[in-house]
Every structure is written in C-alpha cells, then in structure tokens.
Amino acid sequence: METIIIDTETKQYPVYIASGALQELGPLVRKYTRCMVITDQNVRPLHLDKLLSQLPESAEQCVLTVPAGEDAKTFEVYQEALTFAVEHHLDRKSCILAFGGGAVGDLAGFVAATYMRGIAFIQIPTTILAHDSAVGGKVAINHPLGKNLVGAFYQPEFVLYDTDFLRTLPKKQLLSGFAELVKHALLSDKEFLKELQTKIPDGGHLLSPHLPDLLKKGIKVKADIVRKDEKETGVRAFLNFGHTLGHALEAHGGFGKITHGEAVMTGIVYALLISREQTGLQFDLPQFLSWIETLGYDWKIPAGAAFDEIYAYMKRDKKTIAGNIHFVLLESVGKPVLAEVDKDRLSRLFLLQQKGDLHT
Ligand SMILES: NC(=O)c1ccc[n+]([C@@H]2O[C@H](COP(=O)([O-])OP(=O)(O)OC[C@H]3O[C@@H](n4cnc5c(N)ncnc54)[C@H](O)[C@@H]3O)[C@@H](O)[C@H]2O)c1
Ligand SMILES: O=C(O)C(=O)C[C@@H](O)[C@H](O)[C@H](O)COP(=O)(O)O
Ligand SMILES: [Zn+2]
DSSP, X not given: OEEEEEEOSSOEEEEEEETTGGGGHHHHHTTSSOXXXXXXXXXXXXXXXXXXXXXXXXXXXXXXXXOSGGXXXXXXXXXXXXXXXXXXXXXXXXXXXXXXXXXXXXXXXHHHHHGGGOOEEEEEEOSSTHHHHTSSOEXXXXXXXXXXXXXXXXXXXXXXXXGGGGGGOOHHHHHHHHHHHHHHHHHHOXXXXXXXXXXXXXXXXXXXXXXXXXXXXXXXXXXXXXXXXXXXXXXXXXXXXXXXXXXHHHHHHOTTSSOHHHHHHHHHHHHHHHHHHHTOOOOOXXXXXXXHHHHTOOOSOOTTOOHHHHHHHHHTSTTOBTTBXXXXXXXXXXXXXXXEOOHHHHHHHHHHHHHTOOOO
C-alpha cells in the first residue's frame, strides 16, 4: 500500500492508497470512543456492509445516511448531522468517518470541525474526484448564493483510499472526477498531461488499470501546493484553476444540476481561452478539446447561462478581493498565475465558448 504524506502547518497525515486498503481500517480507529459514519444514499447500499465489517458491531447504530450529491451540503443536513452526533453521544475522543465522495467528505469534515469545536475526522473516499477533495482540509457546505461559502480548513487524521470502490461509479461520475485530474496535470507539467492523454485516450478507458497511479500523481501535485500554503494565502489558489466559472455555473444552474467536474472542465476551457489572450499561453486547444470530447465532456457554456448572471456569481467567488474577480490562468502548462481579467474580455470569450466554435 502506498502512503503519501500530507504535510501542512497544522497537521501531518497519511493518505493510504491501494486496492483493498479498507482492510487496514480496524486498528486505525481503535483508539476512538465512538465512530460516526456519514455516508450517502447511493454509497450505502453498494458499500456500507464492507465498511461496517471493519468496525466494531456497535458502529452499525451510528451511521447517518444523507442525500447524495450537493443535497448533502446544505444547512439542513449540517444541522441534522450535528443533532445525530449529540444524540449518539459523540464526545471529544470520538471521530467522524466520511464514507463517500467529495460532497459527503466536505459535509462530514465541516461537522467534525465544528462539533464541540472540533473532533477527529477520517476520510474514506469512494470517487475519483475525492483524490482531490479528501486531501488538503477544505471542508464546507454551500450557501444558495454561492458554492462552499460556509466552511473551514480542517485536516483529517488520515485518508484511506481504497481504489476498488471506484468500480461502481457511473460514467458521469468518472468524468466528474477525472476533470480534477486534468486540472492537476495542467498545473503540474506537460509530461503529466501527455501521460493522461496517452493512458486515458477516450471515455472507455476512464477505469484503466493505470488510474490508481495517475491518482497518486494528482494527489502529489495537490500535496506539494498544500504543503506550501495550507490556508490559501498564496499559491493554493492555483488549485482553483477552472473553478471561478465552474462554481458560478454550479450555483446558477442549481447545485447538483451539473456535476462539479463537468462545471470545472468548462471552467478550465474558459481559463485556457483567457490565458491564450492574456498571458500568451501557447497551447494546442483544438487537440485538447478533441481529447476531452472523446472522453465525453461537453465543454460548451450552457445556452441558458446569461453572462451578466454568471458574472454576478463569479463576483462572489472567494478569490474576489474588493470587488475584483481573480482568475487562475496559465502562462504555460505547469506555470499558473493569478490575475484580474477585463470584463469585456470575459464577456467576449464567454459568448465564444457558449457558441462552441473553438476548434481553430
Ligand atoms: N474539499 C475539497 O478540496 C474539494 C475538492 C474538489 C471538490 N470538492 C467538492 O466535492 C464535491 C464533488 O465530489 P464528488 O463528485 O466525489 O461528490 P459526491 O459525493 O457528490 O459523489 C458523486 C456521486 O457519486 C455517488 N457515488 C460516490 N461513490 C460512489 C461509488 N463508489 N459508486 C457509485 N456511486 C458513488 C454519490 O452518491 C454521488 O451521487 C463537490 O461538492 C465539490 O465542491 C471539494
Ligand atoms: O483544495 C483546494 O484548494 C481547491 O481549490 C480544490 C478544488 O478542486 C475544490 O473544488 C475546492 O473545494 C474549491 O475551493 P473553494 O475555496 O473555491 O470553495
Ligand atoms: Zn474542485
């Protein structure tokens, strides 16, 4: 089993990643007085028994099942989870175990960060996307006016990533998670991007035997950034590549209507377009678009999204300072920068991407 160490200012912890990694869980949680499991309606019937078989019998009484997807990241579900923790007598030596994708992880982490001012939390991710979300300690719920607007930086005790869980993911969720891997490659270097394109040439190969190694590479890209800047006072903002537009599309369409990864991929294409004009990025966009189309992405900005409405959401992004929206752009693959972008440019390129005529 490979271990990747996440080294932050507030905590150092391991990400254990392997096929069958779940079998290692028992001894790792023995020290807690009680474990509350938070999972969702889809993961529960598929995988909960496997998880419970690694925990003491009493754990079965302490499982909270929340709605799948973004419906888990609401004030109502957050309160429900806190009530469950109180009613099940979780104390300061208990832990909260997030068992699911990024939505479950973000919710469970925020519950753990705030219950009794913070108790231990453990990430047991089940999606490709969670190679990103389970690492680095951003935990949050959504506000109707914007994505992840209520949250904390709160690191888990460890991440136990059993890649066998990925086999039951539907294609839409494979694609959603893969978008964050593409993001990590673009932030890292050309070789990583080339490797992704070679090893995952089309949508039929998303569950390739190469995937676990590619996920490890993605985690290492993130770990390297989080090590330098845990609380996003600087370079961590680069991990938001594609997210300024992505989060706005998610919020505007109604959380959960498009997946996080679909929205991020659309945002990545937008950031690449802006970069070509603003930083002089040299990048074969038509080749990139052909690849992501073959994978199954629709990178066009949805026809129903009006620029002015999306712009209002982008203004509420957490990278906005004194009303100025900041975008993560690329000077070259592996060389991100944070920059303000002129509104006329944003609007013109938005309409171009909405029209979908970018293959030149
Ligand atoms: N904290 C961070 O750093 C960070 C990073 C990236 C994304 N995120 C957040 O993560 C969320 C998206 O993550 P996600 O796509 O993993 O979330 P998710 O929890 O919504 O999972 C996606 C869907 O897949 C289902 N699912 C999960 N595991 C499955 C499995 N093994 N088999 C079959 N179905 C399964 C879920 O029930 C859900 O319907 C967003 O809310 C996003 O904002 C957070
Ligand atoms: O870890 C980070 O930092 C990221 O930005 C990772 C993103 O993929 C993730 O979607 C994150 O939740 C976005 O953060 P936010 O601060 O813009 O809500
Ligand atoms: Zn993301």
